[in-house]
Amino acid sequence: MNAEHYDAVIVGAGFAGIGAAIQLKRMGYENFVILDREDDLGGTWYVNHYPGLAVDVPTTTYSYFFEPNPNWSRLFSTGAEIKQYADDVADKYDVRRHMRFSTVVEGARWDEEAQAWHVALAGGETLDARYLITATGFLSQPRMPDIPGITSFDGRVIHTTAWDDSYDPAGDRIAVIGTGATAVQLIPELAKKAADLTVYQRTPIWVAPKLDVRISERTKRLFARMNWTQRIVRAITDTIYEMMINIGVVHYRVPLFRRLNISAMDLCKINQFIQIRDKELRRRLTPDYDIGCKRPTFSNSYFRTFTKPHVHLQSDGIDHVTADGIVNADGTKTVIDTLVLATGFDLWEANFPAIEVIGRNGRNLGKWWRENRFQAYQGVSIPYFPNYLSLASPYAFLGLNFFNTMEYQMRLMDRLFGELKRRGATTFEVTEQANTAYLDRMTELLGDSLWTLGNCASSRSYYFNPHGEPSLLRPMSTRTAIKEAAAFPVSDYEIS
Incomplete structure (x- = not known):
């Protein structure tokens, strides 16, 4: 042929x-x-x-x-x-x-x-x-976690890259493994319906406030008729993100720019403090590396989710997975119905x-x-x-x-x-x-x-x-x- x-x-x-x-x-x-x-x-x-x-x-x-x-x-x-x-x-x-x-x-x-x-x-x-x-x-x-016993779990297993749209988390006991950018978006959504939600965190993530706004129909019409107006908005957002990466990360050797990087971490900590008053919980959710070492993310609800009584942060590690749950590194066991893998990409x-x-x-x-x-x-x-x-x-x-x-x-x-x-x-x-x-x-x-x-x-x-x-x-x-x-x-x- x-x-x-x-x-x-x-x-x-x-x-x-x-x-x-x-x-x-x-x-x-x-x-x-x-x-x-x-x-x-x-x-x-x-x-x-x-x-x-x-x-x-x-x-x-x-x-x-x-x-x-x-x-x-x-x-x-x-x-x-x-x-x-x-x-x-x-x-x-x-x-x-x-x-x-x-x-x-x-x-x-x-x-x-x-x-x-x-x-x-x-x-x-x-x-x-x-x-x-x-x-x-x-x-x-997709990266699949190498955790002893994970293939023996009898419940539902979902990787975020293969989400089952028919899945309804209402009333479920759910474990989420991972706290990267995907998990930051997913966890607040699951918490709305889950009966119990345990989040397994290996590495905390810097989370800044998300300055999101709805774009009105009037603005959309303006953008469509005069696209230069949208390009002005783009110039502003482009400049902000360029400053974030070039001042705070690429030119880190400059002392003033290093100070601005620290200020960005302070902003994330303020975002966290507004949503969480428990000092120990804040400590466990605060990274010990500099912002920019890995991709930071933005959310106005991620931290607040952990203050809900049915949401638990597990940061001590996983020992192994069983047919009905996860045995934690401290020997305790979390019984679950659904295991969600927010473990990112290889x-x-x-x-x-x-x-x-x-x-x-x-x-x-x-x-x-x-x-x-x-x-x-x-x-x-x-x-x-x-x-x-x-x-x-x-x-x-x-x-x-x-x-x-x-x-x-x-x-x-x-x-x-x-x-x-x-x-x-x-x-x-x-x-x-x-x-x-x-x-x-x-x-x-x-x-x-x-x-x-x-x-x-x-x-x-x-x-x-x-x-x-x-x-x-x-x-x-x-x-x-x-x-x-x-x-x-x-x-x-x-x-x-």
């Missing part, structure tokens, strides 16, 4: 894959396919639909800059609205017709003789493509890369990363991997907003593919020299950041790879990253 041939294969139909597809179409490419293992588009915003799901970045900022949406109902919109935005963008830019759902990609291998990628699908089918783009996202591989072991990618001379990307440090030029390119862009790579994630990441990556694609067309070329590969210089520069910039200078040892943050390096994040401002993406030296790539 002959393989199908494409100019490009994009793996992943979330916002990164949609953005890459839009950029390809802008550059005149139409013969491409987007593959996704799910049965619909949207990535993490399709997979996740647990109660309370909402974006924790203002949606004026959490959206494509070139596609403002006047229909947001709130400043921090719900997951359902974000999913609808993904649908609307895909339809408007005519990329849905390029998508193939329920398609599992097992791996990709570069064929030096054919100058093409062979993409292997589950079931034995193979696709050939000149260019390969993996847009698998950072939050795509970024480094299962996601870098999310599929097996074999480049030139048989180089295995996952093996090479683990043996030679996690690295990627401009957060997208790796030596020995021609015609390949990895949009979820080391040093790719920019600030607190994934759309900032996508914006600079689309600019890079425009410059890189534009150079290919200008030269009449078909192949690109970043040079080892450029990649090494970029890695050295990222390492130097991280030396001034909170992630290197701050107290992050106890944070258990997914920002840090297994070797302890904070190589997920790009330590620079959005403006700098976009400028670099549009003006990097084309000599950093071998183009032929």
Whole structure:
């Protein structure tokens, strides 16, 4: 059976894959396919639909800059609205017709003789493509906790990435394992109906007040008629978030900026004090690491939930799980009906890369990363991997907003593919020299950041790879990253 041939294969139909597809179409490419293992588009915003799901970045900022949406109902919109935005963008830019759902990609291998990628699908089918783009996202591989006896539990087990919409928590005795950003949204919702709720916390999280507001119909009409008004609001929210990451985290070495970081922690403590007066409970819910070491979150109800008589915080640890409950580290037992796993995602072991990618001379990307440090030029390119862009790579994630990441990556694609067309070329590969210089520069910039200078040892943050390096994040401002993406030296790539 002959393989199908494409100019490009994009793996992943979330916002990164949609953005890459839009950029390809802008550059005149139409013969491409987007593959996704799910049965619909949207990535993490399709997979996740647990109660309370909402974006924790203002949606004026959490959206494509070139596609403002006047229909947001709130400043921090719900997951359902974000999913609808993904649908609307895909339809408007005519990329849905390029998508193939329920398609599992097992791996990709570069064929030096054919100058093409062979993409292997589950079931034995193979696709050939000149260019390969993996847009698998950072939050795509659920982490399952390794707790003795967890498979012996006879009750209902739900991971937040596979929420059962038919489940009614009313009257249930529920245990939630995890207190990350997902749990902060979910726990107050479960507490409304549960008969008894026990929250198992390994690491506390910094929670700031959420300055959420409803967007009126009048304002929506204004945004639709004069979109520059919405861009003004975006400029404000963009600036606030840029200040948060650049002043409080990236330039942590500056004494004044370090003081502002401390002020942010004080704000979170005030938020906690307003909701909880029990001093011991506040102590157990207060992190001992600096804010920014792991992703902080926002809520006006999370702390208050723990003051309810039927909600219990268990922070001493789990010994093992039994058929009907959890035996705590202190020997006590909590009998439950439902176990909810809010245990997040496996970024480094299962996601870098999310599929097996074999480049030139048989180089295995996952093996090479683990043996030679996690690295990627401009957060997208790796030596020995021609015609390949990895949009979820080391040093790719920019600030607190994934759309900032996508914006600079689309600019890079425009410059890189534009150079290919200008030269009449078909192949690109970043040079080892450029990649090494970029890695050295990222390492130097991280030396001034909170992630290197701050107290992050106890944070258990997914920002840090297994070797302890904070190589997920790009330590620079959005403006700098976009400028670099549009003006990097084309000599950093071998183009032929």
